[in-house]
Amino acid sequence: xxxxxxxxxxxxxxxxxxxxxxxxxxxxxxxxxxxxxxxxxxxxxxxxxxxxxxxxxxxxxxxxxxxxxxxxxxxxxxxxxxxxxxxxxxxxxxxxxxxxxxxxxxxxxxxxxxxxxxxxxxxxxxxxxxxxxxxxxxxxxxxxx
Amino acid sequence: xxxxxxxxxxxxxxxxxxxxxxxxxxxxxxxxxxxxxxxxxxxxxxxxxxxxxxxxxxxxxxxxxxxxxxxxxxxxxxxxxxxxxxxxxxxxxxxxxxxxxxxxxxxxxxxxxxxxxxxxxxxxxxxxxxxxxxxxxxxxxxxxx
DNA sequence: CAGTATCCCTACCGATACTG
DNA sequence: CAGTATCGGTAGGGATACTG
Numbered sequence: 001x002x003x004x005x006x007x008x009x010x011x012x013x014x015x016x017x018x019x020x021x022x023x024x025x026x027x028x029x030x031x032x033x034x035x036x037x038x039x040x041x042x043x044x045x046x047x048x049x050x051x052x053x054x055x056x057x058x059x060x061x062x063x064x065x066x067x068x069x070x071x072x073x074x075x076x077x078x079x080x081x082x083x084x085x086x087x088x089x090x091x092x093x094x095x096x097x098x099x100x101x102x103x104x105x106x107x108x109x110x111x112x113x114x115x116x117x118x119x120x121x122x123x124x125x126x127x128x129x130x131x132x133x134x135x136x137x138x139x140x141x142x143x144x145x
Numbered sequence: 146x147x148x149x150x151x152x153x154x155x156x157x158x159x160x161x162x163x164x165x166x167x168x169x170x171x172x173x174x175x176x177x178x179x180x181x182x183x184x185x186x187x188x189x190x191x192x193x194x195x196x197x198x199x200x201x202x203x204x205x206x207x208x209x210x211x212x213x214x215x216x217x218x219x220x221x222x223x224x225x226x227x228x229x230x231x232x233x234x235x236x237x238x239x240x241x242x243x244x245x246x247x248x249x250x251x252x253x254x255x256x257x258x259x260x261x262x263x264x265x266x267x268x269x270x271x272x273x274x275x276x277x278x279x280x281x282x283x284x285x286x287x288x289x290x
Numbered sequence: 291c292a293g294t295a296t297c298c299c300t301a302c303c304g305a306t307a308c309t310g
Numbered sequence: 311c312a313g314t315a316t317c318g319g320t321a322g323g324g325a326t327a328c329t330g
Binding site for chain 3: 193195215221222224225247249255
């Protein structure tokens with residue numbers, strides 16, 4: 001649990017699925033790390049209601065103050081934006097700079113790791129978009145049965 | 146909402162982040178689709194507690210019966226495995242074949258789309274693993290302040 | 291401006307018991 | 311074997327009010 005000494009998951013070939021014994025290793029590790037799995041961890045972080053939108057907004061504008069970000073996202077509550085940003089900051093995806101002024105000014109921006117996360121999200125978005133028609137028709141088909 | 150006529154997100158270059166006006170389009174669409182966004186949809190599907198593990202198990206073994214899958218995952222409740230599999234089936238990631246026998250036999254396996262989803266997950270896993278040290282140290286640093 | 295603090299509501303999830 | 315049905319606990323999230 002200390003350090004991930006050897007990474008079994010190294011899908012450099014996006015077209016092919018790892019098969020056979022390698023998959024068993026991956027599965028075994030996934031089960032092992034049930035309570036501390038980096039994948040689930042990252043997914044959990046971006047799967048809440050506002051993280052992705054916050055990351056996308058920061059990626060778009062570079063730097064945003066709290067209320068500018070809030071206005072940009074639109075319908076997020078003040079509380080939830082604070083919680084979201086603190087979590088992202090804690091994990092190192094977002095940096096937070098406080099300027100000692102009155103009234104206070106706080107600026108948020110993506111860290112390098114945060115930009116990496118956004119790229120992962122965009123990738124997933126790309127794939128999801130291509131799959132969308134299939135998902136929708138599958139759902140409609142499911143309803144009928 | 147009917148069909149995604151033009152896909153703006155086409156990150157074929159994994160090394161670079163889309164910048165400028167393209168990002169604004171992406172952000173605008175993400176906000177627009179707040180209540181029906183394919184990305185959030187897919188993320189939401191795989192972000193629950195058991196979907197990823199189920200997909201990984203099915204990807205590993207190819208075909209599994211309900212109780213075999215349950216045993217493989219280990220600590221999932223019967224109810225939650227049923228719910229998880231139904232959701233995955235509804236979206237077209239998992240197929241479910243019922244054999245008219247007594248006692249009943251039901252076999253689950255990944256669809257083609259499900260294998261695609263697993264590949265996306267493995268990709269994300271790969272990235273997450275490389276980022277893990279950074280995330281951990283960021284968290285520890287955060288605690289101190 | 292950029293937050294906390296409080297309350298409350300809902301969705302997810304687990305345990306247990308029952309069934310075709 | 312492969313599920314439902316029911317209940318109850320917990321975490322995510324929103325509304326509102328207050329503050330350095």
